[in-house]
Amino acid sequence: MKADVLVIGAGISGASIAYNLAAKGVRNIKVVDKAYLTAGATGRCGAGVRQQWATKANCIMAKHSIEFFEQAKAILEYPGDIEFKQEGYLILATTEAEDRQFGKNVELQNALGIPARKLTVPEALAIVPHLNRDAFLSATYCNTDGHLNPFKMTDAYYQAAKRLGVEFFFFETVEAIEREQDRIVKVVTDKHEFLTNVVVNAAGGYAHEIGKLAGIAVPVYSEKHEILVTEPIERIQGPMVMSFSKNIYCQQVPHGSFIMGRGDPEAPHDHDITSSWRFLDEMAKTVCEILPRVGELRVIRQWAGLYNMSPDKQPIISEVPELPGFYLACGFSGHGFMFAPMTGLLISELILKQPTTLAIADYHLHRFQDMPVIETEKSVV
Amino acid sequence: MNDKDILICRCSDVTLAEIRKWLAAGYTSFEDLKRQLRVGMGPCQGQTCAELIRKEIAAYLKERPEAVAIHKTRPLTIGVKLKAIAKGEQDES
Incomplete structure (x- = not known):
């Protein structure tokens, strides 16, 4: 053929x-x-789409992609709902070094036309009230980032x-x-x-x-990253909440479930995608620290997938x-x-x-x- | 009974009519249907819908139900609060 x-x-x-x-x-x-x-x-x-990156190439790539997602249903003439929700990514700085780096990131992002901004703790709490105020120093937020159903x-x-x-x-x-x-x-x-x-x-x-x-x-090479989903509840969280230093991303999808994941710095370079109890344990502890209210939700399923990593x-x-x-x-x-x-x-x-x-x-x-x-x-x- | 009134997935309110519509559109594996309709992804984890959908797929493909794979079974077996996992509680569910 x-x-x-x-x-x-x-x-x-x-x-x-x-x-x-x-x-x-x-x-x-x-x-x-x-x-x-x-x-x-x-x-x-994890069904997230964001423009808040640290390299210029990634920022530009992401910005153009978001602009496509905004029109995707019409351009592709899709009869269904792609569940695109632009309620932002809220990225937490938990160390002084992160706080400084995020200031630079926002400068770069703004120079490229990405509407990210630096937030104080009270400003972040106004957007996600159930954040643990003691778990972070500052945050960055971009309201055109969000969720999309993969x-x-x-x-x-x-x-x-x-x-x-x-x-x-x-x-x-x-x-x-x-x-x-x-x-x-x-x-x-x-x-x-x-x-x-x-x-x-x-x-x-x-x-x-x-x-x-x-x-x-x-x-x-490939490495395993794990993820879990909770039961669906009424809408309580708009943006994806993320922390690189705490190793977590967590969002409430339009369906009502919370999806959250993290990587394992020790993950071997292979194609294993089995679920681990260790992930479940670490994920639960991390989310309970950052978003205590989410700790009340029941986990219904966990799974894993591969990141294909470049140097x-x-x-x-x-x-x-x-x-x-x-x-x-x-x-x-x-x-x-x-x-x-x-x-x-x-x-x-x-x-x-x-x-x-x-x-x-x-x-x-x-x-x-x-x-x-x-x-x-x-x-x- | 009209197949629009027959619920196959109680977690996500998916009817028999919807299953048949997506089967006819070529989504003929359980994993394909799961990704489009959320069947098998709710709190019951497919305990209600899995066998019903397997029979529908088998009928559509004219195969024996045993020859049709159902969705991947994943942990946990029952919903557990994140807080209970974090604290390592006993008898948590």
């Missing part, structure tokens, strides 16, 4: 890439995934892509990527052979492994110079969902050799070897 473009991975990135290519007139696009739509990181993520947003891209003729192949595992010198000629799955010269690696937690099949060492915790959105026709959309380091509109647009522009909407040198595969200083994203849970 021939494919003009083969996308590996049917999470939000793969779906957005396929849609953007199809919307630009590319035909014969095929997407393969080893399970179902959003089975990987997208369907396991299943519905991906489904919106998926349905729009299908209407434009994109074909999806689920429960199909890529087993080999065959090359003839410096180009790809074939992708072999456990069910089909796709004859193609253009392949996009949007495999999320398995991006390194897919790269290896093509003979390319992509400098990313600077910024995405790799790039063609592979050593293998033209092989494109990477990976290494999102936990933020692929919120960047997906721009990921799809930028990859489609790279494939079509169009000028890119945003400058993406900071996301190039070779930045780790070419640039004298690499700016690392610090605003990561």
